[in-house]
Amino acid sequence: MAAGAGIDIYSGVARMAGKVWGSLHRAAEPSRTAVVVVHPSSNFLGHYLLGPLAERGVDAVGLNTRYIGNDSALIMENCVLDVGAAIGFLRERGYEKVVLIGNSGGGGLTAFYQSQAESPTVRATPAGDPPDLTKAALPPVDGLVSLMAHPGRAIVYTEWLDPAIVDEHDPLRRDAELDMFDPRNGPPYSPEFVERYRAAQLARSRRITAWVREQLAALDKRDDGLRDLPFLVHGTVADPRFLDTALDASDRTPGTLWGPAVTSNLLPATLGHHTSLRSWLSQWSVDDSNCDGPRHIARTNVPTLVMYGTADQVCFPSHARSMYDAIPHDDRKLVPVEGGNHYLQGQPDLIAHVADTLVGWIEAKGLRA
Incomplete structure (x- = not known):
């Protein structure tokens, strides 16, 4: 290689x-x-x-x-x-x-x-x-x-990113109006909810990207050769299609590859929780990858x-x-x-x-x- x-x-x-x-x-x-x-x-x-x-x-x-x-x-x-x-x-x-x-x-x-x-x-x-x-x-x-x-990883990651998370450091602080796991929202999910949800997913992704670029700009000013840092992303398995099989209809049963979506969303071993600044841009940023x-x-x-x-x-x-x-x-x-x-x-x-x-x-x- x-x-x-x-x-x-x-x-x-x-x-x-x-x-x-x-x-x-x-x-x-x-x-x-x-x-x-x-x-x-x-x-x-x-x-x-x-x-x-x-x-x-x-x-x-x-x-x-x-x-x-x-x-x-x-x-x-x-x-x-x-x-x-x-x-x-x-x-x-x-x-x-x-x-x-x-x-x-x-x-x-x-x-x-x-x-x-x-x-x-x-x-x-x-x-x-x-x-x-x-x-x-x-x-x-x-x-x-x-x-x-x-x-593509950035595309599907954005489709799975949990927009209900309001604090990147605390996944249990949630916006109930954007929470696909709140039974008041569904399933089934209304077209209006899905539209708001998708827009909020994209907005969260872009907030993370903006923060990543700020961190990289700060690293560029250092003179010790440090070029990258790791960080954590909570809530990466939260696509409404996991619970509402009428969305993108198929023969699948509700759930995810890792089990129930509500727990898979926060499990350490599921998609893209641990990343670096430079990897985020290459792998997970839907606007940059x-x-x-x-x-x-x-x-x-x-x-x-x-x-x-x-x-x-x-x-x-x-x-x-x-x-x-x-x-x-x-x-x-x-x-x-x-x-x-x-x-x-x-x-x-x-x-x-x-x-x-x-x-x-x-x-x-x-x-x-």
């Missing part, structure tokens, strides 16, 4: 090794096609599709970025570099066709990657730091797949498959539609996975169905070498 602009991962071993790690599952017969499944921070070494794809004759890679298991200082532009390192590694080893799958949070990342591989434009992070992607080694892939994916899936997928020119689960509690039908609608050409396909949950947990028949669909699409597009 290419080094980052600062120390953004804790492990000295990982930094000094200069490597990102992947798990390759080989087909029984030699395959010159590799399918790569990636996410900005989740551990995909044991992804559920690797074995099934290899069994169907296609080599499959579960790829991790340098931020495996810890996105607190994640820089999206470095994730693009890590994907590029992996694609280059596979090309050097003779793979003639490479298909890149963005699963969950990987959807926005893979669109961002291919956009910059085909026609690079991003010269710095939103904080003005390296890398310059116009000078990076980013081999284009031959096909893109968005699988149970949302359009470069990782906007629809914007970037609109700049790509390879065959693209979008698959979504109709029972997914994380990525909703509108997320899949926003990615699909942004694809600028006709070599695209939108496929619902009926009854599929976010990671197809406990659904072996649907895992087989998704693997069959992927391999069938790869073959139909001439991507099986």
Whole structure:
């Protein structure tokens, strides 16, 4: 992997090794096609599709970025570099066709990657730091797949940000008029409440961004080399769609990937509670992050498959539609996975169905070498 602009991962071993790690599952017969499944921070070494794809004759890679298991200082532009390192590694080893799958949070990342591989434009992070992607080694892939994916971490984070929190240091001080967990507001939620709620989410995100920029400006005045600081964000799992399934209607049941929304919203292990100033701008700020899936997928020119689960509690039908609608050409396909949950947990028949669909699409597009 290419080094980052600062120390953004804790492990000295990982930094000094200069490597990102992947798990390759080989087909029984030699395959010159590799399918790569990636996410900005989740551990995909044991992804559920690797074995099934290899069994169907296609080599499959579960790829991790340098931020495996810890996105607190994640820089999206470095994730693009890590994907590029992996694609280059596979090309050097003779793979003639490479298909890149963005699963969950990987959807926005893979669109961002291919956009910059085909026609690079991003010269710095939103904080003005390296890398310059116009000078990076980013081999284009031959096909893109968005699988149970949302359009980007900053987009979905803003959709999940709890606007009822009135004190960034005290998540239990709440504005009842903007509290989706107050039964007086729903569910079901009125269109008027949802409109106010969405506006308040955006306003909270922008308040945090303004504070982040103030902190960075203060750091710039220091002469001791300190360039970043960590901070905490409370209330990051509060999308009304978690409780009101008539919003963005699908087959899902109420709740979240982590359990009941009211507790998941404040659990330490859920989305994006711990971050740094520079990571906030790159990863979570909806006005600043470069990782906007629809914007970037609109700049790509390879065959693209979008698959979504109709029972997914994380990525909703509108997320899949926003990615699909942004694809600028006709070599695209939108496929619902009926009854599929976010990671197809406990659904072996649907895992087989998704693997069959992927391999069938790869073959139909001439991507099986």
